[in-house]
Amino acid sequence: MTLNNFVFQNPTKIYFGPNQLENLPDEIKKFGLRVMLTYGGGSIKKTGLFDKVKTVLENAGMTVIEFGGIEPNPRHTTVNRGVALCKKENIDVLLAVGGGSTIDCTKVIAAARYYDGDAWDLVIHKAPIGQVMPLLTVLTLAATGSEMDEFAVISNMDTNEKLGLGDEKLRPKVSFLDPTNTYTVSAFQTAAGSADIIAHIFDVCYFSRNEKMYMLDMLMESVLKTVVRYAPIALQEPTNYEARANLMWASTWALNGFLSGGRGQATTCHAIEHELSAFYDITHGLGLAIIMPRWMEYVLDEKSAPDFKKFGVNVFGLPSNVSDMDGALAAISRFKKFLYEELHLQSSLSELKIDDTHFAAMARKACRDDVIHGYRDLAPADVENILRKCL
Amino acid sequence: MTLNNFVFQNPTKIYFGPNQLENLPDEIKKFGLRVMLTYGGGSIKKTGLFDKVKTVLENAGMTVIEFGGIEPNPRHTTVNRGVALCKKENIDVLLAVGGGSTIDCTKVIAAARYYDGDAWDLVIHKAPIGQVMPLLTVLTLAATGSEMDEFAVISNMDTNEKLGLGDEKLRPKVSFLDPTNTYTVSAFQTAAGSADIIAHIFDVCYFSRNEKMYMLDMLMESVLKTVVRYAPIALQEPTNYEARANLMWASTWALNGFLSGGRGQATTCHAIEHELSAFYDITHGLGLAIIMPRWMEYVLDEKSAPDFKKFGVNVFGLPSNVSDMDGALAAISRFKKFLYEELHLQSSLSELKIDDTHFAAMARKACRDDVIHGYRDLAPADVENILRKCL
Numbered sequence: 001m002t003l004n005n006f007v008f009q010n011p012t013k014i015y016f017g018p019n020q021l022e023n024l025p026d027e028i029k030k031f032g033l034r035v036m037l038t039y040g041g042g043s044i045k046k047t048g049l050f051d052k053v054k055t056v057l058e059n060a061g062m063t064v065i066e067f068g069g070i071e072p073n074p075r076h077t078t079v080n081r082g083v084a085l086c087k088k089e090n091i092d093v094l095l096a097v098g099g100g101s102t103i104d105c106t107k108v109i110a111a112a113r114y115y116d117g118d119a120w121d122l123v124i125h126k127a128p129i130g131q132v133m134p135l136l137t138v139l140t141l142a143a144t145g146s147e148m149d150e151f152a153v154i155s156n157m158d159t160n161e162k163l164g165l166g167d168e169k170l171r172p173k174v175s176f177l178d179p180t181n182t183y184t185v186s187a188f189q190t191a192a193g194s195a196d197i198i199a200h201i202f203d204v205c206y207f208s209r210n211e212k213m214y215m216l217d218m219l220m221e222s223v224l225k226t227v228v229r230y231a232p233i234a235l236q237e238p239t240n241y242e243a244r245a246n247l248m249w250a251s252t253w254a255l256n257g258f259l260s261g262g263r264g265q266a267t268t269c270h271a272i273e274h275e276l277s278a279f280y281d282i283t284h285g286l287g288l289a290i291i292m293p294r295w296m297e298y299v300l301d302e303k304s305a306p307d308f309k310k311f312g313v314n315v316f317g318l319p320s321n322v323s324d325m326d327g328a329l330a331a332i333s334r335f336k337k338f339l340y341e342e343l344h345l346q347s348s349l350s351e352l353k354i355d356d357t358h359f360a361a362m363a364r365k366a367c368r369d370d371v372i373h374g375y376r377d378l379a380p381a382d383v384e385n386i387l388r389k390c391l
Numbered sequence: 392m393t394l395n396n397f398v399f400q401n402p403t404k405i406y407f408g409p410n411q412l413e414n415l416p417d418e419i420k421k422f423g424l425r426v427m428l429t430y431g432g433g434s435i436k437k438t439g440l441f442d443k444v445k446t447v448l449e450n451a452g453m454t455v456i457e458f459g460g461i462e463p464n465p466r467h468t469t470v471n472r473g474v475a476l477c478k479k480e481n482i483d484v485l486l487a488v489g490g491g492s493t494i495d496c497t498k499v500i501a502a503a504r505y506y507d508g509d510a511w512d513l514v515i516h517k518a519p520i521g522q523v524m525p526l527l528t529v530l531t532l533a534a535t536g537s538e539m540d541e542f543a544v545i546s547n548m549d550t551n552e553k554l555g556l557g558d559e560k561l562r563p564k565v566s567f568l569d570p571t572n573t574y575t576v577s578a579f580q581t582a583a584g585s586a587d588i589i590a591h592i593f594d595v596c597y598f599s600r601n602e603k604m605y606m607l608d609m610l611m612e613s614v615l616k617t618v619v620r621y622a623p624i625a626l627q628e629p630t631n632y633e634a635r636a637n638l639m640w641a642s643t644w645a646l647n648g649f650l651s652g653g654r655g656q657a658t659t660c661h662a663i664e665h666e667l668s669a670f671y672d673i674t675h676g677l678g679l680a681i682i683m684p685r686w687m688e689y690v691l692d693e694k695s696a697p698d699f700k701k702f703g704v705n706v707f708g709l710p711s712n713v714s715d716m717d718g719a720l721a722a723i724s725r726f727k728k729f730l731y732e733e734l735h736l737q738s739s740l741s742e743l744k745i746d747d748t749h750f751a752a753m754a755r756k757a758c759r760d761d762v763i764h765g766y767r768d769l770a771p772a773d774v775e776n777i778l779r780k781c782l
Contacts, residue, residue, distance in 0.1 A: 003636055005408025010401070017396025121616070208601035213619065215637050217642075226606040245394055246606050249652070253606075258649065261407065387555065 003211045006261045013174045014247065020176055021052065021138070024095075025060030027174045032092020038067045038082065038106045041100045044140060047184050049310040053097055055139060065089045070098065073155045073162060073277050073284070074105035077101045079119040082109035086133070094135045096172075099193075100144025100284075103137050104152035107170045110135045121161050123154045132169040138176045141185055142247040143193030143285060145200055145255030147175040155278055161365070162278035164270075177252065178245035187235045191343035192285030194231035194247065198224060199288040200254035204269040207307055207375040210263045220259050224315045226250045232342045268374035269295050272383055275362035280354055289345045293336045294389040299376040300328055308332065349390045359387045392603050397652045403539045407640065411567055412443060412529070415486075416451030417566045422525040423483020429458045429473065429497045431489045435531060438575050444488055444529060456480045461489065464546045464553060464668050464675070465496035470510040476522070485526045487563075490584075492674075494528050494772035495543035498561040501526045514533045514545045514554050525559040529567045532576055533638040534584030534676060536591055536646030538566040546669055551749075552756070553669035555661075568643065570635035578626045582734035583676030585622035585638065589615060589677040591645035594658040595670025598698055598766040601654045611650050615706045617641045623733045659765035660686050665775055668752035671745055680736045684727045685780040690720055690767040699723065740781045750778045 015023055028035060035057055037050075044050040057064050067082050086109060094334075096106035110133035112119035121127040139147045146152065150171045157164040185193070206220045226246050233243040251257065272295070273287040296308055305324035312318040314329025316338070322330065340347040349355075363383035372378040378386070406414055419426060426448055428441075435441040448455050458473050477485075477500060487497035501524040503510035512518040530538045537543065541562045546553040576584070597611045617637050624634040644650065663686070664678040687699055696715035703709040703722025707729070713721065731738040740746075754774035763769040769777070 003408065005411060007404065007406050007411075009404035013398065015396075015398050017394065020396060020398075151491075196628070202523035213637060213640065214633070215613060215617040215641055219610055222606060222609035222613055225609060227607065241394070242605070249604065251605055258548060293701060 003213055004263065005270050008257055008261065010148065010171070010257050012149065012172050012256075014252070015174070018178050018180050020178065020259050021056050024053070024056055024136075024138075024176065024330040025062065025088050027097065028057065028062065028093055029060070029138060031173070033061065034063045034065070034090060034092045035091065036067050036091040038070060038096045038098070038102055038109070040068070040070045040102045040371065042068060042071070043184070044097055047181075049097065049138070049140065049181060053095070053143035057095075063157060065091060066219050070102045070105045071128060073102045073281055074101045076108075076118065076120040076123060076156050077153050078105055079108045079112055079154060082106070083112045083119060086113050091133070094133055095138070096135065097140065099139070099141030100138045100146040100196075102148040103139075103172070104144070104154065106135055106137075106357060107146070107152040108154055108165070109133075111167070111170060116352045119341075120156055123156075123165050125165070125213065125302045129165075129169060132167070135170075135172050136174045136176075137172045138178075138181070139248070140181045141189065141193055142182055142244070142251040143196040145197075145251050146250045147172060147255075148256040151255070153274070157278075157281070158258055160278045162274040164274070179241055179248045180341045182244045182248060183239045185238070187238075187344065189283075190238070190247075191231065191235050192283045192289065192326055193251065194227050194285070195292070195339060195345060196285035196372070197227050197247070197251045197254045199273075199292060200286075201259070201373075202292060203270050204260050205263040205375070206254060206311070207304075208263040209375055212263070213261060216259055216261050220264060221314045223250050223253050223259070224311075228338060268372050268376070268378060271366045271372045272386060275366045276349075276354070278365075279358050280352070282352060282354075286345055286352075289339045289343070290347065290349060290390050291386065293332050293339070294386050296328075298382065298386045298389060300332070304328070304376070311320070311335075349387070356388065356391065359384050362387065393728060394604055395654065396629070399576050399648055399652065401539065401562070401648050403563050403647075405539065405643070406565070407568045408571050409571045409676075411569065412447050415444070415447055415527075415529075415567065416453065419448065419453065419484055419486065419527060420451070421627075424453045425456070425481060425483045426453050427456045427458050427473075427480065427485050427579060427655055429481040429485060429487045429489070429493055429500070430461070430599070431461045431463070431493045434522055434575065435488055436618045438760075439570075440488065440529070440531065440572060445484070456482060459574060461496045463492045464672055465492045465603060467499075467509065467511040467514060467545050467547050470503055470545060474503045474510060477504050479577075482524070485524055486529070486545070487526065488529040488531065490530070491534030491537045491587075494530075494563070495535070495536040495545065497526055497528075498537070498543040498547055499556070500524075501740045502558070502561060511545070511547055514556050516556070520556075520558045520560060521579045524560070524562050526561075527565045527567075528563045529569075529572070531572045532580065532584055533573055533635070533642040534587040536588075536642050536644075538563060538568065539647040540621050542646070544665070546672075546754075548672070551669045553665040553745045555665070568639050570632055570639045571636045572670050574630045576629070578629075578735065580674075581625050581629070581638075582622065582736050583674045583680065584642065584768060585676070586680035586683070586730060586736060587676035588618050588638070589663075590640045590660050590676075590683060593683060594661050594765075595646065596653050596654040596766070597655040597702070598695075600766055603654070604652060604653055607650055607652050612705045614641050614644050614650065618705060619729060626734065635763070659767070659769060662757045662763045663777060666757045667740075667745070670749050670753060671743070673745075677736055677743075680730045681735070681738065681740060681781050682777065684730070685777050687719075687723045687726070689773065689777045689780060691723070695719070695767070704727075740778070747779065747782065750775050753778065
């Protein structure tokens with residue numbers, strides 16, 4: 001077996017660090033003067049970031065139209081509202097100021113702007129993605145990597161579906177990553193975002209059936225170690241620049257395509273979590289934190305044990321002079337301690353008052369009438385078993 | 392002190408792996424049908440790569456004009472000849488098939504195509520870089536990183552100058568990285584290329600005065616470890632795909648900008664080596680291999696010792712329970728063993744029959760009437776001392 005071939009390109013421009021917003025008007029002007037500024041629940045109004053962005057754009061002669069209220073697990077109905085405003089206001093360019101939900105929603109607005117119909121059609125591939133509006137971002141949460149990737153995840157609460165779509169054209173043109181904009185992120189959201197970063201490395205694809213490339217394995221472990229080191233520090237000291245900067249750049253790297261070279265995607269844990277969020281609207285990173293160790297336990301066998309042991313040794317510094325199986329069990333145990341004790345994330349679905357009522361339906365949907373292809377292919381019965389382990 | 396801000400963007404598209412040349416015509420056609428195929432000493436004719444590339448282009452209806460004979464340490468006179476042919480043949484797009492020298496020369500041809508005058512003017516910044524022709528590459532040597540960076544280095548043997556220039560527009564549009572194209576690279580060139588990769592990490596900028604980002608430090612060490620692991624394997628087994636693939640991707644990463652975030656450039660060893668190549672036309676990577684450990688010895692003090700020790704511990708796995716100074720000395724010693732025993736590179740200038748005749752002039756030129764700014768600023772006297780240590 002040899003390494004898979006791959007194609008890699010990521011033209012998104014990144015401004016990293018504080019006080020770079022002065023460059024925002026010039027970057028936006030390349031695409032036009034009528035800007036729709038999208039955001040979420042309004043925390044950026046409290047922190048002053050909204051005013052700062054709006055002022056810098058208006059001082060540069062731009063017209064800023066607001067589109068706020070984008071929810072976590074953004075809805076297709078919100079996308080449709082955004083598209084309507086975009087058309088009505090004859091918008092040239094979109095600027096998402098927020099975390100992954102705001103950026104994801106804005107990406108699909110950008111695509112649906114040129115589609116006459118329900119934006120959901122694009123998400124379910126009923127209609128192809130054609131022209132896409134230019135999109136820039138100002139990131140406020142280290143988590144999804146949406147600031148430099150080609151993906152968006154949208155939820156339809158009518159059908160309990162949370163689905164991802166990917167298209168090169170959805171990639172932001174420019175993203176502003178100022179770690180100080182994450183100083184006000186709560187401990188819970190910081191922890192959940194950190195779990196999300198880890199899940200991206202897991203799923204795309206540290207744990208892979210394909211032949212691995214030594215260099216990329218080490219790079220992935222470096223990003224994982226960065227999260228393991230700095231997430232607890234950011235919880236203790238929310239304004240620690242070093243911690244926030246490392247977490248922010250780690251979130252971008254985890255999913256910008258640099259690390260996955262040739263391994264394809266194996267988004268096993270993500271596929272399962274999307275069902276949890278679709279049915280119960282929980283925080284994505286929290287769902288992932290509950291699922292990941294149980295997924296590891298479920299797929300643990302002689303074949304996967306060396307990989308899990310390696311994760312424990314290389315990321316958590318666990319001893320290597322033990323058997324593969326003992327090393328794997330130690331790694332899972334240490335990973336749980338990290339998620340549930342050091343990051344203080346809830347450790348079970350029961351704590352979220354989620355029971356097994358919808359497990360069968362969720363498992364069927366996660367597999368989409370097939371199996372989830374990944375490190376280990378999972379059939380609906382497997383997914384249901386993993387969910388039961390999460391109770 | 393806080394991390395430096397930075398701007399990052401690298402839109403070069405990479406096709407990685409064997410048998411991807413079928414995509415070459417479509418990528419080139421975006422820019423035109425008249426292609427100038429540039430190459431070096433003709434090894435690509437011996438290996439069959441030249442015919443393969445030419446055939447795939449001609450079968451797609453393109454006109455291929457040859458421009459061969461680009462030398463190692465490519466000359467400005469060669470650039471000028473390339474520009475003349477380009478104009479005469481009304482070329483739309485350039486395709487460099489070779490290593491760093493071929494690609495660097497082609498980059499400056501691309502820039503000088505729209506400049507009426509000696510291409511050297513662009514190198515010495517006498518004239519600004521304006522429009523630049525589109526350029527693609529098929530890489531045959533893991534070394535310079537030119538396949539995904541914005542730099543080119545050109546030599547003027549009349550004035551004994553070897554100078555680099557950098558411009559975003561010089562970046563290749565697309566590069567084809569097929570590790571099997573490096574199977575025929577000689578042991579010496581493989582070793583020299585590996586030293587070059589290490590030097591890029593050293594100079595841009597593992598050893599930095601600026602505040603460091605933990606994640607990037609680990610990423611750089613990962614690339615260094617990749618070279619340390621696979622260069623000796625590639626020497627022993629030239630057709631080991633895993634070794635060639637890791638070295639090739641490492642060469643690209645070492646200088647594509649991803650790893651340097653905010654540290655600026657501190658190309659100390661490169662600045663010194665360029666003088667060696669300019670005066671004696673030696674292989675760039677070999678010159679770097681001779682200089683790097685002597686540079687470390689020269690700048691070793693209480694301040695640099697922890698950094699050098701860290702290099703030894705994290706890259707070569709040396710013991711960490713020693714003093715900083717002992718750890719630093721052990722790291723330098725281990726690094727020399729790697730370069731001169733495991734990679735079999737020559738270890739001194741005397742072996743290359745280079746004496747101190749021109750050291751004073753070289754030192755002055757390396758400093759360009761100033762000092763070389765870097766991890767430690769170096770005045771001409773420092774450079775001369777370092778060169779003497781290389782004898």
